[in-house]
Amino acid sequence: MASKVTIDASATSKPKPSTAAPIEPLKNDAARLYTHIHPVIVLSMYAYKFNAIVADPVPALLAILAPLAVLQVAYVAVCLPPTGETPKVRKIKPGEKKRNAPGVLESGVNGTIVPAFLSLLLAALAATPLLTATLVLFGAPVTTHHLHTLLSGAHIALLSTLPLVYVHGVRGETWRQIVALLMPIDEVYGGMIGTMLGAWLGAVPIPLDWDREWQKWPVTIVTGAYIGYAVGKLLGGTLLKGKKIMFA
Template sequence: MASPSPSKNTVTTKTSLPVELLPTDLARIVSQAHPALLLSAYYLRFPALVADPVSTLLNSLLPLATIQIAYAVICLPAVGSTLKPVKKAKPGSKKIPEPSTARGLTVFYALVLSIVSVPVLAAIQVLFGAPVTTHIPHTLLSSTHIALLAIFPLIYVHGSDGEKWREIASVYSPIDEVFGASVGCFLGAWLGAVPIPLDWDREWQKWPVTIVTGAYAGYMVGKLAGGWLWKGKRIEFD
């Protein structure tokens, strides 16, 4: 097999790097606490989710959005911030704090595009077997949770970079905790559909309880794997 040209390797090295956490102690602490916080909140709300999926998913959107925004702002570099050269401060001069306006605009931009992606995610769920004429609120709300978990952080760190999104869509982006969490979320949601058709006659098998549960569980596993085990590696399809 012919080896890739040196120029291609150079481009990949320059433009395709894993996302690094912000270099602060607070970012490291919050990044490690983030999965535990999400999982604990979901566990406490699980009985209510089984009893009333629509109401529980709707009431959980604001807490989930708050957690995701806090995680992004504290731990992740906003789109474009890693591309700007860091100027060394002169001896004796005061350090100028990073402006929060850009981060606020990036959060708003990422939230809007995440919400825009909800109908697309709902359509994908329908293609994979979600009810078409019934349970529409269930599907839309589960898609919104997936968008806040998987899409929002990706947009926050990558913006609308077409080349990067092509890499993400082809599942060839280098693994980091943002990309790993997103892959894990989608894979978990897909695997979460497995128990639904089984003849166990359990209340938690109804739509979309197992889908949302799989999405959250996959998000946690992917985030931890991307941040610790396989960071910088790529998913290879032989």
């Protein structure tokens, strides 16, 4: 609900179709390398814990939440250009694609680590409840499994929202365009869309009568989100980069 208020307040100017350019990952070597290693590490961590998650989702999901947060913070700090509320840090405004982003060392702790942690905070505090509520709307149990659903919401939020907040900040109009799927696709946006689609598809095997342990709530949803994140990030950074989603 909070997001709606922000939009109404910010949309003073007449909204235009987004002219934002896709996010370019930083050009330094560490960034170029780590952006490819990152999804592998995230997926490996998940795969390593998968059996534990199937056996008992709550403690296992809780146990990998902090490592996931650390990984995501590291990823955005190392690989992505930060942006904040302050226009001077913003690098992604109008179509100057080829601008060279400063490396990690140049921006320093203030330029990257602080925004990364702020993004973490926002993802945890704002996105998690919103995504948990969405899960409930889609049919997640209301009277039981509260922690299961909340933790799924948290995982999805960390995967999808944290990098978005880091690169786009919290400007209302920008977020209207993000929610409206008006932004051009890049690896961050692709990661978000992939996470959502993955979680959506994760619901498909739940009703099947295969009697498998992993069909229980919310294993398939979280698994779908992780796989979707990796696939979306890969496709968004390569094949689909710069494409826009058209509704009609």
